[in-house]
Amino acid sequence: MQVTQRTPKLDSIVKNRKTQVQRMLHRRTFTSAAALAAASIAIPRVFAQAKLERTKISIAVGGKAAFYYLPLTITEQLGYFKAEGLDVEIADFAGGARALQAVVGGSADVCSGAYEHTINLQAKNQVFRAFVLQGRAPQIAVGVSTRNMAGYANVADLRGKKIGVSAPGSSTNMVANLVLSRGGLKASDVSYIGVGVAAGALTALRSGQIDAISNTDPVMTMLEQKGDVKIISDTRTLKGTQDVFGGPMPAACLYAPAEFIQKNPNTCQALANAIVHGLKWLQTAGPSDIIKTVPETYLLGDRALYLASFDKVRESIAVDGLVPADGPKTALAAIASFDTSVKADKIDLAKTYTNDFARRAKERFKA
DSSP states (O other), X not given: OOOOOOOHHHHHHHHHHHHHHHHHHHHHHXXXXXXXXXXXXXXXXXXXXXXXXXXXXXXXXXXXXXXXXXXXXXXXHTTHHHHTTOEEEEEEESXXXXXXXXXXXXXXXXXXXXXXXXXXXXXXXXXXXXXXXXBSSOOEEEEEETTTTTTOOSGGGGTTOEEEESSTTSHHHHHHHHHHHHTTOOGGGSEEEEOOSSHHHHHHHHTTSOSEEEEETTHHHHHHHTTSEEEEEEOSSHHHHHHHHSSOOOOEEEEEEHHXXXXXXXXXXXXHHHHHHHHHHHHHOOHHHHHHHSOGGGGTTOHHHHHHHHHHHGGGBOSSSOOOTTHHHHHHHHHHTTOTTOOGGGOOGGGTBOOHHHHHHHHHHTO
16 A cells, blocks of 8 residues: 655645634634623523512402403413412402401402502501502492482482492592592492492392492493493593593502512512513403403303403503503592592602512513
8 A cells, every 4th residue: 555645735734724623613612602601691681580589479359350450360360470480379359448458467468459559558657569550540430320310410419328339448439439529529428338349249239239339340331231320430441530530540550568579579570570471461362362361250141241341441451560650649639639638748659659660570571
């Protein structure tokens, strides 16, 4: 076998080729390492979640079947709380005031309720803060019974009558008080009766137990379309809310004692993330999607009317979890107009809510 002798020129070519290969490999290794380093920096910002102070959380809600709390139900049913590492237990009460009592009493951590409760609580030297919004309109309508008050002419006719609300002290009670005050009546001029926000409310009105009702959908649409009530005040739409309150009115939200939020910021962020995720889903969900997701009992035996109710209140559902800038002022003005225990100049609205958690959740989910 013949052996080829390597010349100096050949040696030089081989040496240059090796150098080129080494440089190429070095560039590839550097590029891969840089990409890996960039990924290691970016991933925590997008996917990593700070350690939760608490994973098991109890939420009290007053009337979970109402559209007022639809974002809470959707978030729960679609598993968005679990996706954030939370084990959430939801306790349902007859009205928002009772749900609030559960949080104040320590049997629940967070309340899913009306924003204005944070104002009422501060007037009693208790600092609670809303940290993610579910509704941008109260979705509450006030109607008089066409059976008991067929001759109704104006608010003065309600004097001495029985008005059904979800629970005394709830947001339905607050709206009724506002309607009365603008008609020249005081809360003490009527009798309030708690009827809940589901079948019990329908029965109370139709059986004549109450003369008027302040409630949410689907109850109010069902009574209205069957001719059982005459609507005299309506905040189920953004326009209706503007007409009644004179500005944007924050409604359902998650709120908790300021101390709880301070001690559990990562847990509150996870809760806000889950709710905003649910709000994002609701932006594109159709009526059939809602029907498939909510429990059958929420339909109150009439699927068509339930869907009609959803169409009416859809725009009142929050889109990104943020409390509107002028909303707290609107709420304070409304409450102070009929509740003498709330002094507007003594309330620090900045302490009643924070948009920090919702803002981060909005950025994450592009809501």
